[in-house]
Amino acid sequence: MTATAGRPVIAGVDASAASFDAVRWAAKEARRRGTTLQLLHACVFEGAPSRAHDSELLLEHAHRFLHRAAEIAREQAPGVRVETSARLGLAVDLLVAESGGAALVVLGSHGLGGLRGALIGSVALRVAAGAFCPVVVVPEDRPGRTGPIVVGVDPSGSSEHALRFAIEEAAAMRAPVRVVHAWHDGLLVPDADIGSTEQRELEAHLASWARKYPALDITAQAVRDRIASRALLNADPDARLIVVGTRGRGPVAGGVLGSTGNALLAHAACPVVVVH
The missing domain is CATH 3.40.50.620 (HUPs)
Incomplete structure (x- = not known):
């Protein structure tokens, strides 16, 4: 049994198609490992910190597409245990911090707000560089593969x-x-x-x-x-x-x-x- 047995698989989620592709891969991996899939979204609030109402709206919006991501995970891997979390903060900081207790962190190659034309998103690069556990980056539109x-x-x-x-x-x-x-x-x-x-x-x-x-x-x-x-x-x-x-x-x-x-x-x- 590996040292990461029982630890969750974490997937970073936003509303992009790439992150939903990552959720599909992560769901199958979590089910195969017999562990929980944790879907994490980082909300960046750009207004004044005292504007709590706007923060609530931002979190409410995040929970809507986290709910959709959870549906996708269960469709892809029936029976997988899914937890969702929307938190205020920068995606890189939150994912790196959470990676210390994870078996894997799974990300899409690009998220919303990425630099147009970039070959790989900055969040994926920075989390892959800084995480405490293995990081899986899933490309967009990947065909089903059965090779080694x-x-x-x-x-x-x-x-x-x-x-x-x-x-x-x-x-x-x-x-x-x-x-x-x-x-x-x-x-x-x-x-x-x-x-x-x-x-x-x-x-x-x-x-x-x-x-x-x-x-x-x-x-x-x-x-x-x-x-x-x-x-x-x-x-x-x-x-x-x-x-x-x-x-x-x-x-x-x-x-x-x-x-x-x-x-x-x-x-x-x-x-x-x-x-x-």
Whole structure:
């Protein structure tokens, strides 16, 4: 049993179609985990703090689309336990604070009020960088996918939590896992010996996981590519999930994940999980 067993899945909700897509994904995940789905909306009140009446109106409006989000969750995952909460404050601050007691935080790639033309919303970037638990960012209009869970690893060891998350998710979903390590030797002509060594070392690293999960289809893929995000995006066109690690919580104000995390969140056609 994982350390997050029993903790809720939290989905950030506004009135956007993207957030409702995130609710659908989160509802199925909460039901699969046997835990509660918490739908959270952050209300930003721009008037004077003393105008309590306006605050009440804002919260009343929020509860209407939270009610709709709860209906969507129950339609998507009948039997899932759903709780709703509308609170005054900034979405990033509230979601990061709540992430300390959550199994997952799930967000749409864009919300209302986002910068037109931006590849990924600022709330998704900043929560993914600052949360205390894994964060799942669900893209808009994602087609149903039945391919493997793709996870990126590197020699630093910072990706070990991402690997564990991916394998445990795959075991629960009965999905294959494709473990991708991007390497580059700096040579114009690739060195076959280096490539073979990278592949062998990756397979050796995964041997203990293969013994622990003998029924799980785990594929190791060492790819010569200086851009890790490109290797992950190209790993399988039907990937159902891409999982990536990060070396720690980034500064929330800047939403810093690094180039790999940012590129995946901006360009992946499937949900992306950022594991700290």
